[in-house]
Amino acid sequence: MSKPVYGKNAVQSRNVEKISSPIWALVVAFIVFLVWTPFQVGVFNGQQIDFEKPVYVSALLSGLMLLVWMGLYFNKFKLEEQRDLLAVASLLLPITYALSLFGAASHYMAMNLLLIQSMYIAIFIIALYLLKQKQVNLVIQNAVLAVAYFIVGFGLLNWLGSSKFAGTLVGWFSNTVRDGKYLDAVMTDSNGLRLTSIFQYANTYAAFLMAFLFVAVFALVRSKKWYGTLTHGFMLVPIIVSLLLTLSRGGLVMLPVVFILLLLFLKPAQQILWIIHIAISGLAALLVTNPLTTLGLELNTSFTSGAALKAWAYLLGASAIVAALGWAVQRYVAPWLEAKLSGMSSRKFSGLWLPLVSIVLVGIAAFLLIGTSVRSVLPDNIETRLENINFKQHSVLERFTFYKDALKVVKDYPILGAGGGGWASLYEHYQNNPYTSRQAHNFFLQYLIEVGIVGFIVFMGFIGYIFYKYIRSYVKREKDEFDNGFFFLIIALSILVHSLLDFNLSYAFMGILVFLGLAGMAAVMDSKPLRRGWSKPGLRIGYLAVLTIGTIYLVFMSISYIGSSNDAMKAKKLIGVSQSYEEIKTPLVDALKDRPFHPESAIYLSSMDQQVFSQTQDEQYLEEAYSVISRALKDEPYNKDLLKQLVGYYDLKGQSDLALGVYLDNADKFVWDIDWYETIISRSQALANAASAQKDEAKKQEYLTSGFDAYKHVVDGVEHLKTLPPEQLQGRPFSITPNIALNIGRMQLLAGENDAAAATLKLGFNDNYTDIVNSTTLWDTNWYSALISRSYELAQQAFTQKNDDSKQLNLKIGLEAYRQVTTDLQGQAIPSAITLNAGRIQFMAGQTQVAAATLKLGLSEDYTDATNREIARWYLAAQQKANTALDQDVYNKLIAADPAEIEKITEIASTSFQE
Incomplete structure (x- = not known):
C-alpha cells in the first residue's frame, strides 16, 4: 500500500488526478443547487408558510447530495490529515442546534434552524473535498461568479424599469415572482426607493455586493485571459452603482474596513493594482450614479423606452470604459509594478504600508463625504444617507439597544441557548423599548442566543481554526493554491464582517456562501498529518455511520416537512375560496399530524372550529379547538396569536375570568x-x-x-x-x-x-375631544352619545383623508364607548342616535354582521323619521355587505318611504372602509 502524500507533492498529485464522471455529475448538481437557492430561499424569521417550503426542499437536496458524496468518497475518505478532522468537527454545529431544542423558545423555528444548519454542513463537507481538486475548484469559482453577476444584472433590470422582463427570467423556477415581477426587488421605505435585487432587504444585498466587488477585483487582477480581464472589469461599475442604490449605510461603513483587511493579504504590487481598479471603477460609478438614480426613480414610476435606453447607455458606457482601462492597467502597469516592487515584497512588514496609508485616505474620504459639502455631488437620497452617518443616528442607537437586550437573553439561556429563532420569539420579553425587530442585527449575538455559550464556542472555534490555518500558511503555498483559497476567503470574510451589523446569515443563501467560503479556505490550508490513531478503520466507519444516520434523518425530516408545508399551503389557499369546513380541515389535520406545533396551521384550524361552534353550538368543535391550541402552545409558548386563540376559546365558553388570566x-x-x-x-x-x-x-x-x-x-x-x-x-x-x-x-x-x-x-384623548373630556357631566348616557358621535365623525373624516391610523383610533374609541354604555343601560332602551352611530362604526370597522344586529335593535316603525330611515339604510347595507339575506319587510317599508334609498344602500354597501 502506498503512503499518503502531503504538502506540495500532495497538491501536485491532486492537480493531475483524473476526475471521474460521477464526481463531475455531483459538481453539476452542486452548481445547480447554488443557482437555484438564491431565488428560492429568503430570510426565515417566523411563521411564514410561504417561505418555509424552499428551506425544506433545500435541506432535502443538500442531504441527497451528501449521500451521493458518501457513496463516491466512501473509500477515499480517510482520517489522515487535519482537513479530514475538520469535516468530523463540522458535525458539532448542527448537534449544538439539536441540543438547543431542549430549551427552545419556539420548537417550530428551532427545528427549521436545525435543518438549515444541517444543510450548511452538508454543503461544507461536499465542497471541502470537491474544492481540493484544482479543476473542480476553478469551475465552482466561475459558477459562483456567474451567479453573482447575474444577481447584479437582475437587480439593475428591476431598477431600470424592466421588472417584467426580469421576472420572466426567473419566474419559471422562483416562487417569489408575483404578477410577473420579483417581489420587492426594488422596495420603498422611509428613505425612498432602495435596490434589493433577490434579497428583499437592502442591507444584506449591500453585504453581498461588497463581497463580490472584491471578488471581481481579485478575479480581474488574477486573470491571464483578455476576455476574463474585460468581463470582471466590466462588472465593477454595475456592482458599485448597485451598492450605492441600496442606500445601505452599513455597507458603506464596512466597505473600507473589509478592503483594508484584504489588502493585508496581498503583496505591495497587488495592493496598488487593487487600489487603482477600485479608484477607477469607483470614480466612474460616482459619475453615473446621479443620472441612474434619477432615471431609476422615474422608470419605477412610469416606464418609457427613451429613459430606459438612456439609463442603460450611461451604465454600459461607463462599464465598457472601466473594462478597457482595467485591461490596459493589467496589460501594461501590472508587469511594471511587479518588476519594480519584487524586491520590496520580500521585506518584512512591506505589506503593511499601503493598508496604513489606505486607512488615512479612507478617513479623509469619509470626512469629505460626511462632514463637508463634497457629498452634494451624489444623488439627494444617497447624500441624505451619508449625512446621517453618526453614532447618534437612530439606527445606530437602536442596534446598541438590540445588543444590550440580546445579552439579557443570553443571561437567561446561557449554556444551550434558546434554540433557533430564539431572538424572534423572546425579544418582546426583554426589549428596552417597543421596537419591532425579529432580528438582533448582529449574527454573532443572535447565534449566541440560539445555541448558548457551548454552541458559540464550537462555532467560533470552527471558523477561527479555519481562518487561523489559512492565514498562517498562505505565504508558504503555491500561488495558484493561495489564489483559489483567497477567492473564498473574500466571500466568507466580507459577509461575516458585515454581519456584525446585520442579519445577513438569516438568509440561507448567504449562509451557504459563507460555508462554501470556509470550505474553500480549508481545502487549501496547510493540513498536517494526524497521528496514526486517527486512521483506524473503526473511527472512519464510525464517522461515516454517524454522518449517514444524520443525513438520512435530514432527508426524511425534510420530506415530512415538505408534505406538511404543502398541506398547510393548500389549506391557506382553500380558506380564500372554499366555504366547506371539511374541505379546509382535511389538509390542516394532515399538516398538524407531523408538526402539531406548526403555529399557522393550529391557528387556522382552531379559528375554524371556533367559528363553527358559534354557528352550531356543538361542543365538539370547541373542544377540538382547545386541543389543537393547547398542544401547539406546549412548543410555542411565546406565540401571541396562539395565545389569542386560547382567549377566544375561553370567551366562547363564557369563562371571561380565564380569558383575562391568559392575558x-x-x-x-x-x-x-x-x-x-x-x-x-x-x-x-x-x-x-x-x-x-x-x-x-x-x-x-x-x-x-x-x-x-x-x-x-x-x-x-x-x-x-x-x-x-x-x-x-x-x-x-x-x-x-x-x-x-x-x-x-x-x-x-x-x-x-x-x-x-x-x-x-x-x-x-387628543384635542379633537377636548370639549367632551372637559364636560361637567361625565359618564352619563348623553356624554357617551356625544363621544360616540364624535368618534364616528372623526373616523369618517380620517377615511376621506386616507389616514388609516387615525380612522382605526377613532373607531376603537367609538366601539369601547358603545360597550360601556350598553353595560350601563342593560334592560333599558338605547337612544337611536347611539344605535345609529355605533352601527356605522361597527360597519366601518368591518364588523358587518355585528353592525346589522346593533342597527336592528334601533329600528322603529316610523319611516317618516329621518333617523329611523338612516338606521334602516345602514342596517340593510350591512346585511348586503355581509352577504346575508336582506330583511325584506324593512326594505319594503324603507323604499316605500323614499325610493331614493335604493341607491344610498348600494353606495354604502359598495364602500370599502378597510384598506
Whole structure:
C-alpha cells in the first residue's frame, strides 16, 4: 500500500488526478443547487408558510447530495490529515442546534434552524473535498461568479424599469415572482426607493455586493485571459452603482474596513493594482450614479423606452470604459509594478504600508463625504444617507439597544441557548423599548442566543481554526493554491464582517456562501498529518455511520416537512375560496399530524372550529379547538396569536375570568405591547363592573387590582421612554390610549376616586375631544352619545383623508364607548342616535354582521323619521355587505318611504372602509 502524500507533492498529485464522471455529475448538481437557492430561499424569521417550503426542499437536496458524496468518497475518505478532522468537527454545529431544542423558545423555528444548519454542513463537507481538486475548484469559482453577476444584472433590470422582463427570467423556477415581477426587488421605505435585487432587504444585498466587488477585483487582477480581464472589469461599475442604490449605510461603513483587511493579504504590487481598479471603477460609478438614480426613480414610476435606453447607455458606457482601462492597467502597469516592487515584497512588514496609508485616505474620504459639502455631488437620497452617518443616528442607537437586550437573553439561556429563532420569539420579553425587530442585527449575538455559550464556542472555534490555518500558511503555498483559497476567503470574510451589523446569515443563501467560503479556505490550508490513531478503520466507519444516520434523518425530516408545508399551503389557499369546513380541515389535520406545533396551521384550524361552534353550538368543535391550541402552545409558548386563540376559546365558553388570566399570565412576554395591556385593562374593568353588580367585593377588588397594575405598567413605561436619547425612535406606539383612559376612569369611579377618573380621562384623548373630556357631566348616557358621535365623525373624516391610523383610533374609541354604555343601560332602551352611530362604526370597522344586529335593535316603525330611515339604510347595507339575506319587510317599508334609498344602500354597501 502506498503512503499518503502531503504538502506540495500532495497538491501536485491532486492537480493531475483524473476526475471521474460521477464526481463531475455531483459538481453539476452542486452548481445547480447554488443557482437555484438564491431565488428560492429568503430570510426565515417566523411563521411564514410561504417561505418555509424552499428551506425544506433545500435541506432535502443538500442531504441527497451528501449521500451521493458518501457513496463516491466512501473509500477515499480517510482520517489522515487535519482537513479530514475538520469535516468530523463540522458535525458539532448542527448537534449544538439539536441540543438547543431542549430549551427552545419556539420548537417550530428551532427545528427549521436545525435543518438549515444541517444543510450548511452538508454543503461544507461536499465542497471541502470537491474544492481540493484544482479543476473542480476553478469551475465552482466561475459558477459562483456567474451567479453573482447575474444577481447584479437582475437587480439593475428591476431598477431600470424592466421588472417584467426580469421576472420572466426567473419566474419559471422562483416562487417569489408575483404578477410577473420579483417581489420587492426594488422596495420603498422611509428613505425612498432602495435596490434589493433577490434579497428583499437592502442591507444584506449591500453585504453581498461588497463581497463580490472584491471578488471581481481579485478575479480581474488574477486573470491571464483578455476576455476574463474585460468581463470582471466590466462588472465593477454595475456592482458599485448597485451598492450605492441600496442606500445601505452599513455597507458603506464596512466597505473600507473589509478592503483594508484584504489588502493585508496581498503583496505591495497587488495592493496598488487593487487600489487603482477600485479608484477607477469607483470614480466612474460616482459619475453615473446621479443620472441612474434619477432615471431609476422615474422608470419605477412610469416606464418609457427613451429613459430606459438612456439609463442603460450611461451604465454600459461607463462599464465598457472601466473594462478597457482595467485591461490596459493589467496589460501594461501590472508587469511594471511587479518588476519594480519584487524586491520590496520580500521585506518584512512591506505589506503593511499601503493598508496604513489606505486607512488615512479612507478617513479623509469619509470626512469629505460626511462632514463637508463634497457629498452634494451624489444623488439627494444617497447624500441624505451619508449625512446621517453618526453614532447618534437612530439606527445606530437602536442596534446598541438590540445588543444590550440580546445579552439579557443570553443571561437567561446561557449554556444551550434558546434554540433557533430564539431572538424572534423572546425579544418582546426583554426589549428596552417597543421596537419591532425579529432580528438582533448582529449574527454573532443572535447565534449566541440560539445555541448558548457551548454552541458559540464550537462555532467560533470552527471558523477561527479555519481562518487561523489559512492565514498562517498562505505565504508558504503555491500561488495558484493561495489564489483559489483567497477567492473564498473574500466571500466568507466580507459577509461575516458585515454581519456584525446585520442579519445577513438569516438568509440561507448567504449562509451557504459563507460555508462554501470556509470550505474553500480549508481545502487549501496547510493540513498536517494526524497521528496514526486517527486512521483506524473503526473511527472512519464510525464517522461515516454517524454522518449517514444524520443525513438520512435530514432527508426524511425534510420530506415530512415538505408534505406538511404543502398541506398547510393548500389549506391557506382553500380558506380564500372554499366555504366547506371539511374541505379546509382535511389538509390542516394532515399538516398538524407531523408538526402539531406548526403555529399557522393550529391557528387556522382552531379559528375554524371556533367559528363553527358559534354557528352550531356543538361542543365538539370547541373542544377540538382547545386541543389543537393547547398542544401547539406546549412548543410555542411565546406565540401571541396562539395565545389569542386560547382567549377566544375561553370567551366562547363564557369563562371571561380565564380569558383575562391568559392575558395576565403572559403579560411579561409582551411588555411593550400596548394592545395587550389595553386589553388587560378593558377586561379587568368589565369583570370588576360585573362583580360590583353582583355585590362580590372580593372579586371586584381583584379585578380592580389587575387593571390598576396594568395601568401602572403603562405609566411607568411612558416615563421610561422619556429617558431615551432624543435621536432614538421609541418604536411602536406606547402611551395612555383613549380606551385605557376610558376604562381606568371607570375603574376609578368604582373605587370611589371621581376626581382621579376625570383627570385620567384627559390623559388619553387628543384635542379633537377636548370639549367632551372637559364636560361637567361625565359618564352619563348623553356624554357617551356625544363621544360616540364624535368618534364616528372623526373616523369618517380620517377615511376621506386616507389616514388609516387615525380612522382605526377613532373607531376603537367609538366601539369601547358603545360597550360601556350598553353595560350601563342593560334592560333599558338605547337612544337611536347611539344605535345609529355605533352601527356605522361597527360597519366601518368591518364588523358587518355585528353592525346589522346593533342597527336592528334601533329600528322603529316610523319611516317618516329621518333617523329611523338612516338606521334602516345602514342596517340593510350591512346585511348586503355581509352577504346575508336582506330583511325584506324593512326594505319594503324603507323604499316605500323614499325610493331614493335604493341607491344610498348600494353606495354604502359598495364602500370599502378597510384598506
